[in-house]
Amino acid sequence: MRAGSPRLLREINDRAAIDALLRHGALTRSELEAQIGLSKPATAALLTRLETEGAVVRAGLRGGGRGPRAQLWTVNGTLASVAAVDLTPRGVDIAIADITGLLLAEHHTALPRGGHEAVLASFQLALAAAASRAGVDPNGLCQVVIGAPGGVNPVTGHLGFAPHLRTWEGFDVPGTLTELLAVPVTVENDVNLVALEEMTSGRAGDVQDFVLIWISAGLGSAVVINRRLLRGATGGAGEIDSMRVPDRAAADTGVDRGGIRLGDLLATGSVVKLARAHGFSARSGAIALRKAVDAGPEGQAFLLDLARRIATGVAGVVSVVDPQLVLLAGETAQAGGEAFSAMVAAELHQLVTPRTPVRTSLVTGKPVRSGALHAALALAREEVFGLVAATADPFRGLKKPAGAAPGPRRPPLRARHISPTAH
Known part of the structure; x- marks a missing residue:
C-alpha cells in the first residue's frame, strides 16, 4: 500500500462511523461494529480516537439482558448547530437543532410590513431570539436554510415569483442575509423543500x-x-x-x-x-x-x-x-x-x-420547515464531517443551490480532522 493509505482508511472508517451514528442514533460498540464492518479492536480504537477528537461522546449505558450493560456512543451534538426557517407573508417559523438533528428550540413571530431594512432587522432579531432559546450563539450557526415562496434567481440572488413577499424583492436575499448574519444562508423554494422532505420520510x-x-x-x-x-x-x-x-x-x-x-x-x-x-x-x-x-x-x-x-x-x-x-x-x-x-x-x-x-403526500405537520432542517443538516454534516452525499441523496443538490451565497470565513470546526475525500 502506498504511503498515506492507513490515514485515508482511518478517515473513511471515521466517516462511516459518524454516518452510522447519525442515521441510527446512539449505538454500542458491537452495534457500531456490525454497521461499519470493522473488527472489535478496530472499532474500539476508532471510538477512542473519535472521542479524543471530540467527534463522539458517551451516551449512557444500554440496559436489559442478563449480561453487563454496554456503553452507548453518539455524535457530539455541540459540534455545530443549524437553523431552519419557514418564511411566509405572515412571518417566520424558526427551528434550531444541533448537528445530530436534536431540536433545541422553536420560535415563531410576525415580521413588519416596512421596507427592506426593517424586515431584515426583524429577521435578525427573530433568529437571535430562537438561538437564545436554544442556548446557541446566533453568529456561531453552521448553516441557515430558509424556505420561501417563489424562487431565487441564481445570477442576481433576487427573490422572484413571490408577489406576497414584496418587502423581500429587489435585492440579493441570500447574499444580504449571509453578510448580515455572518453565517452561511441558503434560500430555497418552499415547495422544493417539501419535495425534499417527501424523499426523506414520505x-x-x-x-x-x-x-x-x-x-x-x-x-x-x-x-x-x-x-x-x-x-x-x-x-x-x-x-x-x-x-x-x-x-x-x-x-x-x-x-x-x-x-x-x-x-x-x-x-x-x-x-x-x-x-x-x-x-x-x-x-x-x-x-x-x-x-x-x-x-x-x-x-x-x-x-x-x-x-x-x-x-x-x-x-x-x-x-x-x-x-x-x-x-x-x-x-x-x-x-x-x-x-x-x-x-x-x-x-x-x-x-x-x-x-x-x-x-x-405523506408529509404533514410543518413540511417546509422540516425540509429546511434536513437540508441544513446535510450541508452542516458535509462541512463538519466531510460526509459528501452520494449521487442518489436528495440533498446533494443543495451543496451549492441556486441562490446560495458564499459563506463567511470562519475558523475550522473541531471535527475537521475527518476530512472529505474523493469518491
Missing part, C-alpha cells in the same frame, strides 16, 4: 423522478429529476400558479371557460365557491374536501369537478416531464385522501399519454 423515498403539487393557501409545484431538484435558469421551475388553463368543472361558478390562472382556479376561495355550487358550505378548501368525502356518493360530483381542475393543470407538466409519480400535497389536496388522488389520476389519464400514478 412516498418518494425510492422514486427517481416525480412532481409534487402543493395546494393550500397558495399553489406551487416541485419537479425532481434523478433525485435532483429542477430549479430552472431563473429559479422559477415549478411555478405553475400563473399557468392559464380552462375550467373543466361541470358546475358553473362564473369562471372564464377560455382560460384562467391555475392559482386562481385552485385558490381556497375558488374551491369553496365550487363546493357551494354543489351544496357544501365550508370556510376553506380543506374543510370542503373533508365534508365531501364524508358525504359519500353525495360529495362525488364536487370532488370530480375539483379533480378535473387539478388534472388540467397537472397535465402540461406530466406531458413534458413524464414522471414516475405525481404527489398531491398541501392541506387542501391531502384532505381528499387516496380516493380523491385516484379521481385526479383518472382525469389526468384522459388528457395525457403517460399513465402516471397520483398519490397523496
Whole structure:
C-alpha cells in the first residue's frame, strides 16, 4: 500500500462511523461494529480516537439482558448547530437543532410590513431570539436554510415569483442575509423543500423522478429529476400558479371557460365557491374536501369537478416531464385522501399519454420547515464531517443551490480532522 493509505482508511472508517451514528442514533460498540464492518479492536480504537477528537461522546449505558450493560456512543451534538426557517407573508417559523438533528428550540413571530431594512432587522432579531432559546450563539450557526415562496434567481440572488413577499424583492436575499448574519444562508423554494422532505420520510423515498403539487393557501409545484431538484435558469421551475388553463368543472361558478390562472382556479376561495355550487358550505378548501368525502356518493360530483381542475393543470407538466409519480400535497389536496388522488389520476389519464400514478403526500405537520432542517443538516454534516452525499441523496443538490451565497470565513470546526475525500 502506498504511503498515506492507513490515514485515508482511518478517515473513511471515521466517516462511516459518524454516518452510522447519525442515521441510527446512539449505538454500542458491537452495534457500531456490525454497521461499519470493522473488527472489535478496530472499532474500539476508532471510538477512542473519535472521542479524543471530540467527534463522539458517551451516551449512557444500554440496559436489559442478563449480561453487563454496554456503553452507548453518539455524535457530539455541540459540534455545530443549524437553523431552519419557514418564511411566509405572515412571518417566520424558526427551528434550531444541533448537528445530530436534536431540536433545541422553536420560535415563531410576525415580521413588519416596512421596507427592506426593517424586515431584515426583524429577521435578525427573530433568529437571535430562537438561538437564545436554544442556548446557541446566533453568529456561531453552521448553516441557515430558509424556505420561501417563489424562487431565487441564481445570477442576481433576487427573490422572484413571490408577489406576497414584496418587502423581500429587489435585492440579493441570500447574499444580504449571509453578510448580515455572518453565517452561511441558503434560500430555497418552499415547495422544493417539501419535495425534499417527501424523499426523506414520505412516498418518494425510492422514486427517481416525480412532481409534487402543493395546494393550500397558495399553489406551487416541485419537479425532481434523478433525485435532483429542477430549479430552472431563473429559479422559477415549478411555478405553475400563473399557468392559464380552462375550467373543466361541470358546475358553473362564473369562471372564464377560455382560460384562467391555475392559482386562481385552485385558490381556497375558488374551491369553496365550487363546493357551494354543489351544496357544501365550508370556510376553506380543506374543510370542503373533508365534508365531501364524508358525504359519500353525495360529495362525488364536487370532488370530480375539483379533480378535473387539478388534472388540467397537472397535465402540461406530466406531458413534458413524464414522471414516475405525481404527489398531491398541501392541506387542501391531502384532505381528499387516496380516493380523491385516484379521481385526479383518472382525469389526468384522459388528457395525457403517460399513465402516471397520483398519490397523496405523506408529509404533514410543518413540511417546509422540516425540509429546511434536513437540508441544513446535510450541508452542516458535509462541512463538519466531510460526509459528501452520494449521487442518489436528495440533498446533494443543495451543496451549492441556486441562490446560495458564499459563506463567511470562519475558523475550522473541531471535527475537521475527518476530512472529505474523493469518491
